Amino acid sequence: MTPHLGEEPHRGTTLPRLTVGVLGPLYVAVEGRPIRLTAGKPRALLAALAMSAGRVVSVERLAEMVWCDRFPANSRRSLQNYAARLRSAMGDRLIETCPGGLLLRADAGDIDALRFLRTLDRAARAQDPDAERGLLDEALALWRSEPFEDVDSPWLRESEAPHLIERHLAALERRVDLDLVGGRKSRFTADLRRLTSRHPLRESLWLRLLRALVQDGRRAEVLDRYEELRARLAHELGVDPDPAIQRLYAEQLADHPKAYAEPRADHLKAYPEPRADHPHAPAVAGLSATGGPPDRPTEVASLFATSPRRLPTATADFVGRERDLASLAALVRAEPATAIVVDGMAGVGKTTLVVHNAHQVAARFPDGQLFIDLHGHTPGCAPVPPEDALHRLLRTLGVPADRIPPHVEDRAALYRDLLADRKVLLVLDDAVGEAQIRPLLPGSASCRVLVTSRRRLTGLDGTRALTLGVPSPADAIAMFTRVAGPHRVAGTAAGTLAETVTRCELLPLAIRLAATRLRSHPTWSVVRLLARLTPASRRLAELAVGERSVAVAIDMSYRSLPDRLQRAYRLLCGHGFKSFSADQAAALMGTDTMAAERLLEGLMDVNLLQEPAPGRYAFHGLIRDHGAELAMEEGGSPTGRAAPLLGLPCPPRGALAEHDG
Incomplete structure (x- = not known):
């Protein structure tokens, strides 16, 4: 069966349209024509590349995805052979060999799993219940069966599939909640029966099934299903069902046809549980008993039942950096700031430094130390959306999963409430930009936030920054x-x-x-x-x-650039100058000095370019090597490549070489 991927517009290229479905049996089509792939390892390679469509995946990472821990004698050559077989079946332009890895030339909308996640993110931001319902339906329609069902890759099934399955279950639960508002019957009752059999210990699914059965008037089945759940939980976990499920059961025993009324739509957004004005309703995170702001400190404080210690282990072979450590420690001791941002180029040691410092100052934050990897530049991983990061942080702080609001604004509000007046240290590692971390800032002067990023996060007000260079x-x-x-x-x-x-x-x-x-x-x-x-x-x-x-670390920074900066990067690195001025860059790119300075500033913003002296610019040596390799892949000499890159006349190389300092 062809996956329902819809007709999202493709990027403006002449590449053939590729469709890949992994939410069920592997499905591949090029320009709507199904492609039959029978060999197991090429199928696994394509599925692995599809999960990072448009991003370079390192050879080492691909080898792990394809073979797990049973690598062949020459995994690099085997991967190239598999890529060649895929090119033969799909066309030779869809899989690109890049420095350090492979890249699938496709958009997220062409891969059902990526489009599924993106659509769920849009649904979480929807303000209108009808719009949210439509987006959830669109996402759920993409789900055919278990992810990577017939793909020979234990890594994908163990590392990627669980996250997709969790998002699917949460989306279905949310969709059922929307159906039940106002007493409407849910059309997902059959799905809930099937999924409670597959996930028999997931009480949130059972709660939705029992709610749906109540709305359908199937009281006898409600009682039977409750006994089934109670017996299973007692046998396998030694616990009773969730209190909300017990209340529903008790109300059905009392034969109250409307004993369980659904929450109003505005309350449902914050917490899909029984109505807050029900006489036996529990206190809910983020809501008081009447649905208003929580009665702090009682309700919110009851959730903060832990002082998490989540810092990763400090690197045992850390040496030197005394001056940088002293500078960072001074920033932490100074007056509170929105965040302390440590930026620098790929591989310069930002995370190592920050984690080392965090361990040194941990005792000053007795209410907990949190760490979250935002995967801004992790090969094979998309940057963590703020709503997912908040979900993980709230769970770490002790909030039950079913009490976490679905919308990012509500999650951020609950998160700030939990951290108010508490001494917590938060490390946000590998941030991709301001929008990713802004909702994660506590807003409490008693907390400290340390951020690492390859970007200069100048768009955040009230931050203090430390740009990390190479060691002595x-x-x-x-x-x-x-x-x-x-x-x-x-x-x-x-x-x-x-x-x-x-x-x-x-x-x-x-x-x-x-x-x-x-x-x-x-x-x-x-x-x-x-x-x-x-x-x-x-x-x-x-x-x-x-x-x-x-190479892959630098390439992740390069791939995040817009096309105009990628072209400038290749051109400037390709000419091999150790340093140059804005005037020289302008002459090389065939533009004026002001436009060249804007391009150079853009490269400096992501720490791909340095300004070692006022008006003089330089690439780190390894960055220059990386850019030169990219330039050479386009063929010809650097000077001959300049005009095709920018569509402008290029000055002779000698005219610039005499000024190189």
Whole structure:
């Protein structure tokens, strides 16, 4: 059966329209023509790429998705062979080989799972119940059966499918609630019967099923289903059903035909449970007994029953950074700020520094320390929407899942209420932009928020910022020695160690990967490692271990740029200058200085470009290598590529080289 994907507009390219369905048996079509893929591993590769459509997925990550922990002798070559087979079946332009990985040229709307998630996010933001109902129907229509049902990938079924299943169940529950408002019968009763059999311990599904049966007048089945649930919970968990389910059962025993009335539509948005004016209704997070603001501190405080300690383990081989740690500590001690933002290029050590500092100051925040990875630049992962982040934070703070409001504004309000006047430290890691983190800010002067981001988050008022650069050469050598092991560098000349970290451009991620490679090859010496890093053309390829890669890390920043900045990045890196002025960049791009400065500012905003001196711009060496590789993929010399990139005349290379400083 063809998945119902609808007719969303495709991006303005000449690429053929690809449709991929993974919410059930794998379905693939190109320009509406079904494509039959029979081999198991190419199917798994396509499903893995589809879940990150439009984003580069590293070879290491793909290998994990396709083979789990049973890798072939040469997984890179096998993946390329599978990609070639997919190109043969689907056309050679839909799967692109990029530095460090593969990319599926498709929009999120072309992949049923991604469109499903995006539509649910729109439904959560809908203000009108009819609009929300329509969006939920659209999303639920995409669901055919279990995700990745016939795809040979344990990783996808264990890592991706559970999140999709949870979103599907929550969406169906919400849709049933909307049906039952005002006493309407739900058309999803059969689905609820099936799903309670598949998820027999999910009480929120049972509650909706019993509500629907009450509305259908099926009192006898309500009583039978309750006994079925009660017996199962007692046998498997040793607990009684949820109090709301017990109340419904008691009311049906008393033979009250309307003993369970549904909440009004405005209350339903905040909490899909019994009406707040029911005589036995419990206190609800975010609502008082009359549906108004909570009677703090009693109701909200009762939810804050834990002091979570969720900081990740500090890196054991952390060395140096004394000045940066002192600067960050001073910011934490200073007058309260909206947030303290640590920004910097990919791999510079933002998260390591912030987590290390968070452990140092944790005792000052006795009500808890929270950490959430927002996946702004994680290969294979979409950035975490604010509503999902708030859901996770509220659950961590002790709020039951069925008491979390569906809308982001209501979740943020409850979250701020919970944190008011409490001393909590919050770490928001890898933020993609201001809009992602703004709803996550507590609004309480007693809390502190530490944010890491590759972007300069200048759109947030009241923040303090620390831009993190590379460590000193001495700290870089100390880090290399600590990671590789002192015995692996014993007897190595100081100059050789210095040259090795210099070839890594002092970037902590690159240093860590190089040292890890040395440690994992017992027969290598530092001299041999240095020799492998010396050719500029292969340096990025050498700086990769497992799923971690300098090239992929930088590429995630590049892929987030709009087209005009991507073109400027390729052009400027492709010419290989160590530094340049705005006038030189303008001449190279065939535009005026003011327009060039805007482009340069855009690259600096995402920490792909630096301004080491007023009016002088430079790329970090590894970033320059990455951009040069992209430029070379377009063919021809850098100067010959400039005009096609921008559609403007390009000055001769020599005219700029004489000014390079």
